[in-house]
Amino acid sequence: MSTPFDLAIVGGGIHGATVALFCARAGMRTVLFERGSLCREASGVNAGTLTMQMTRVALIPYALQAHAMWASAREWLGHDAGVVVCDGLSLAFTQREVELLSFRAGKRREAGAPIDLVTATAARAVEPGLGEGVLLAAHCKVDGYANAYLTGQAYHAALIEAGVDLREETPVSGVEREEGGFAVQTAAGPVRAKRLVLAGGVWLEEMMAWLGITLPIKVLVNQLAVTERVAPVMRTVVGIASGLLSLKQYPHGTVVIGGGWQGRGDRQRGGVELVPESLIGNMRLACHAIPALRHARLARAWAGLEAETADALPAAGPIPGIPDAYICGSVHSGYTSGPYIARLLAQRILGQEPADPLFPIDRLLASPAASPTPSAAAGRATDEQPQHV
Numbered sequence: 001m002s003t004p005f006d007l008a009i010v011g012g013g014i015h016g017a018t019v020a021l022f023c024a025r026a027g028m029r030t031v032l033f034e035r036g037s038l039c040r041e042a043s044g045v046n047a048g049t050l051t052m053q054m055t056r057v058a059l060i061p062y063a064l065q066a067h068a069m070w071a072s073a074r075e076w077l078g079h080d081a082g083v084v085v086c087d088g089l090s091l092a093f094t095q096r097e098v099e100l101l102s103f104r105a106g107k108r109r110e111a112g113a114p115i116d117l118v119t120a121t122a123a124r125a126v127e128p129g130l131g132e133g134v135l136l137a138a139h140c141k142v143d144g145y146a147n148a149y150l151t152g153q154a155y156h157a158a159l160i161e162a163g164v165d166l167r168e169e170t171p172v173s174g175v176e177r178e179e180g181g182f183a184v185q186t187a188a189g190p191v192r193a194k195r196l197v198l199a200g201g202v203w204l205e206e207m208m209a210w211l212g213i214t215l216p217i218k219v220l221v222n223q224l225a226v227t228e229r230v231a232p233v234m235r236t237v238v239g240i241a242s243g244l245l246s247l248k249q250y251p252h253g254t255v256v257i258g259g260g261w262q263g264r265g266d267r268q269r270g271g272v273e274l275v276p277e278s279l280i281g282n283m284r285l286a287c288h289a290i291p292a293l294r295h296a297r298l299a300r301a302w303a304g305l306e307a308e309t310a311d312a313l314p315a316a317g318p319i320p321g322i323p324d325a326y327i328c329g330s331v332h333s334g335y336t337s338g339p340y341i342a343r344l345l346a347q348r349i350l351g352q353e354p355a356d357p358l359f360p361i362d363r364l365l366a367s368p369a370a371s372p373t374p375s376a377a378a379g380r381a382t383d384e385q386p387q388h389v
């Protein structure tokens with residue numbers, strides 16, 4: 001029998017890939033299983049926004065650290081993920097949005113995010129492309145975006161360089177506990193490892209069931225669209241107070257339009273379906289915020305599945321009652337914060353004290369509120385009230 005790996009990770013999104021990278025670099029013999037290609041689910045189809053304005057208050061300190069990681073990705077990841085650091089604006093067009101924005105910006109500011117409330121004139125100085133009717137804006141200098149398409153390529157190269165045994169196109173069908181570790185079941189037979197990390201995004205619920213644990217994970221089906229390449233129409237990341245818009249123009253000219261407008265999807269069956277009315281609403285809002293977009297044609301629209309726990313806080317830490325097993329995922333705005341939270345988990349696995357507290361799932365297993373009805377149309381919950389991102 002071959003020597004067991006020090007660590008097996010199931011799920012090659014931003015969380016699994018980051019844990020693998022840091023553990024392998026610290027000397028652990030690490031194997032990473034991914035059913036498809038690395039970062040091709042949520043971590044490869046997301047809007048790429050790296051923002052404090054849509055991050056839950058409790059996660060702001062983590063998101064700030066993660067933003068700094070993204071901004072220096074070339075150094076620690078060693079490869080380009082197309083990161084652009086720029087200003088971000090969240091807009092209020094109605095009185096209700098003014099109240100929402102003031103409240104949310106205040107909370108995030110208290111948590112450490114450098115967010116200021118500014119007038120429409122001041123906002124237009126930051127983003128000359130803004131349309132009329134802005135009553136108030138929240139301005140954050142720590143904003144920006146990465147290129148989700150490049151993320152997988154960047155991580156792929158980094159993982160290989162770090163010596164990770166990267167097994168793409170390798171679905172895991174189950175995990176069994178055995179003396180000294182785990183047997184990870186694949187079509188080619190079991191692979192043994194002393195430690196295990198489950199990092200399966202919306203599929204964490206079924207992965208936890210392999211270990212006999214019920215952990216409900218809600219599924220959001222976020223829709224996005226991208227325009228053809230157009231002349232510069234904006235230079236910041238733009239959203240609105242409700243969270244129903246995220247808008248930015250990439251350096252090559254395309255504009256990605258998102259905001260948590262929900263499509264339809266099914267994590268068991270696979271596949272997603274766009275809801276045209278919802279897409280049109282999203283486009284209208286985008287053109288209202290940046291009127292020059294009215295002249296741009298849509299090149300493509302798509303949807304992806306995002307995971308959320310019952311309290312919309314991360315599932316990141318040891319799995320209770322199962323020594324040497326860990327979970328990592330369900331991070332709200334998980335592309336923004338994921339690398340930092342996964343790095344904290346790597347520290348824990350390596351026997352170090354994580355630089356910030358993890359998010360153990362005991363709270364989700366103990367509480368009756370941990371049994372929500374999974375809903376594909378639920379949208380994201382935030383600390384204050386329902387909100388899409």
Ligand SMILES: Cc1cc2nc3c(=O)[nH]c(=O)nc-3n(C[C@H](O)[C@H](O)[C@H](O)COP(=O)(O)OP(=O)(O)OC[C@H]3O[C@@H](n4cnc5c(N)ncnc54)[C@H](O)[C@@H]3O)c2cc1C
Pocket residue numbers: 010011012013014015016033034035036037038039040041042043044045046047048049050051170171172173199200201202203222223224246258303304305306307328329330331332333334335336337338
């Ligand atoms: C459309 C969309 C837009 C978003 N926009 C933003 C944004 O702008 N900013 C932001 O911060 N966040 C955004 N998010 C959220 C963010 O993308 C996710 O929180 C994050 O990528 C989740 O990473 P993950 O590693 O937990 O999951 P995933 O990236 O989903 O990775 C899980 C992996 O597990 C694999 N897997 C599942 N089952 C198995 C199995 N049995 N065997 C092997 N592998 C398996 C899957 O194939 C998948 O690759 C968005 C999400 C979506 C869907």
